Amino acid sequence: MTEAARLVDQILSEHEDISAEFKSLKDVSGDIEAAASLAPNQVKGDFVPRALEDHGAGFQRWKQQLDSLSRGLQAHFKREETALADVFKQEGTPEIVKALDELLKEHAGLLKHIEKLRSDADAIASGGARIEVWQGKGWGMKYNIEALRDEILNHAEREKELFNRIKSQISKS
Numbered sequence: 001m002t003e004a005a006r007l008v009d010q011i012l013s014e015h016e017d018i019s020a021e022f023k024s025l026k027d028v029s030g031d032i033e034a035a036a037s038l039a040p041n042q043v044k045g046d047f048v049p050r051a052l053e054d055h056g057a058g059f060q061r062w063k064q065q066l067d068s069l070s071r072g073l074q075a076h077f078k079r080e081e082t083a084l085a086d087v088f089k090q091e092g093t094p095e096i097v098k099a100l101d102e103l104l105k106e107h108a109g110l111l112k113h114i115e116k117l118r119s120d121a122d123a124i125a126s127g128g129a130r131i132e133v134w135q136g137k138g139w140g141m142k143y144n145i146e147a148l149r150d151e152i153l154n155h156a157e158r159e160k161e162l163f164n165r166i167k168s169q170i171s172k173s
Helices: 003-030 057-091 095-126 130-171
Strands: none
Touching: 003 057, 003 130, 057 095, 057 130, 095 130
């Protein structure tokens, strides 16, 4: 297997790791539901810290996972935008290079979406355990996590198709 094919395989493998990180992030954010224990007059299922007595440790874990995901995506995108782009320019057809360029342009939007989540997390953290903050920002965060996950999985699927095309082309050379 050529070095170029190994790089493509490595990046495809990273897609699996990123997907697993999203599952973990979603699981933690799903654990943040339990308003009934905080305020009996609220509807069950409101978005609040499950265990306020943990002094925000669960929320801090969620923020750490979000930060880890952000760092991982930035490193992954950098590999795609540098080493992988070089492989595509050397081995690919103009059509394949153009398709990669279009996908790479999406990276900025994906990273911006993560920054929005981080900003929302900071807003929630600065509001303490006030239920108004959790209701207002928390549901938006849950929605944004799902939307970001869908965006990244769709992006990764299109990349996978393109990367397999370049691998096929490399193997013919």
